[in-house]
Amino acid sequence: MKILRYCLKVLGYLLVFLVLLAFSLYAWVVIANWNDDPLSEEAKQAMQYTPPTQAQWQDNGLLIIAGLDAPWDAADKNAVTTAAELGRKRLTREIERHAWVQAHPTTTQGMPPLIERAKSGLNIVPTQLRCPQGEADCFAWYQQYKTTIESTFRANQALILRLDAAANAKQFSNPWPHYLYSDLPPYSLLRSSHELWLAMASLEWQNGKQADAVAHVTQASVLRIKLAASSNSLITSMIALALQYQELRWLSNAIARTTPDTSGAVSSTVNALLQTPPPSLDSAFAGEKQFMAGVYASIKDVNYNALILEKQMGSPDLWERMANHLINIGFLHGETLNTSIRDLDHVRSISLRPAHEQDSAYSQFQVQLDSVGGPCGSSWFDMRNAVGRCLVGISDSYSIYLRYMHRVSDIEGYRRLVQLQYQALKEQQSPANIPTWLEKSPQELRNPYNLQPMHWDVATDSLVFEGKEKQTQNLDASSTYRVQLFKVHP
Secondary structure, X not given: XXXXXXXXXXXXXXXXXXXXXXXXXXXXXXXXXXXXXXXXXXXXHHHOOOOOOXXXXXXXXXXXXXXXXXXXXXXXXXXXXXXXXXXXXXXXXXXXXXXXXXHOOOOXXXXXXXOOOOOOOOOXXXXXXXXXXXXXXXXXXXXXXHHHHHHHHHHOHHHHHHHXXXXXXXXXXXXXXXOOOOOOOOHHHHHHXXXXXXXXXXXXXXXXXXXXXXXXXXXHHHHHHHHHHOOOOHHHHHXXXXXXXXXXXXXXXXXXXXXXXOOHHHHHHHHHHOOOOOOOOHHHHHHHHHHHHHHHHHOOOOOHHHHHHHHHOOOOOHHHHHHHHHHHHOOOHHHHHHHHHHHHXXXXXHHOOOHHHHHHHHHHHHHHHHOOOOOOOXXXXXXXXXXXXXXXXXXXXXXXXXXXXXXXXXXXXXXXXXXXXXXXXXXXXXXHHHHHHHXXXXXXXXXXXXXXXXXXXXXXXXXXXXXXOOOOOOHHHOOEEEEEOXXXXX
């Protein structure tokens, strides 16, 4: 009995110790997270959404693109009006949905529904008509399908009218809210329509209407530049980048078909179209900051366990409610958002650097992040904003942002290849002289990553640039960009 009483006494002391320890740990967590940091000015700006002004609702090219999928037919004389009307409706609905998310962060039930897209026709260029990956002469490819392409163009003339009107609109501003459930404009239809526009321009070139062809490509370029300049998301910037790839491919084909009889004005226009660099990601990162601010605002004081467990197992029990309480204590909204915005600003500044400096700048930034112990801090003893620090580490995938920068630099490298192609033709360079000529090339026409001359592939008479990211429009989605010289086209 004495031994039993002794054991019970020890267990009692142990229980008291554990209760005191648990209370001390709880008090430690509460004290460590007693006061949140005030929001920085950058964080406050990221949390603000500015509704469109009255002027932004009128003659805004982006709203035409937002309504690009409005029903159309070949004889639609009101094609632009119907697209703009749908674009305004879609923006109105997005503003309503954004307000709903801000007011009801824990549920989508009752959220205003999306405005449905067209059930079909979002890819108006059939696969068999598309110039294949790696095809050096898309002009010849399209010529094989001349009749079909022309009939497809006539059937979708309304879409081309919309693209032209968007390019010529008085303004091209982007008042779209960028948040977790954003419904972006129908970009797949934009890409397909843009491709059809360029396909018809290639037929015009071959039919002796080079001036008309480059005029249409110029309009496509104007639209793409405006889309990129107004971008408030990385998705939109990547769409603009994909359009630029298609334009560069077209320009390379046109240069290869340039002859002494080609108009000087046409040749000058082609050269002018090559002068536009890829889009900066500056405005896109500004949108990403707004997106991130919305995400953290939506999880502030959210019952995390209840969101999952109530759907699967019914109401959470005591332990789950306690865990949820600790999670809420360990999440400081202000400090978390400030850290995330500060880090995004750092990444944004890296994106504005020349391509040959970005990788080293990112490595230094990563070292700085690692020095504080990785995503969740240097020690589990640090209880201040433990949940928030982990959320920042998980959500801010900076290596992904670096890959976006690489995609921009890859297209810049391709643009430089096509510029070199134009210069080689203009200067009537011979194959034997190309290596020497490349050694003397100015910095703005060299490899953007290492500032070395572009590679000359003697076996294929090609200028070659090795990018860093896979390019889905290249052969086998390769990161290698190639422009062939000295091939005589009919």
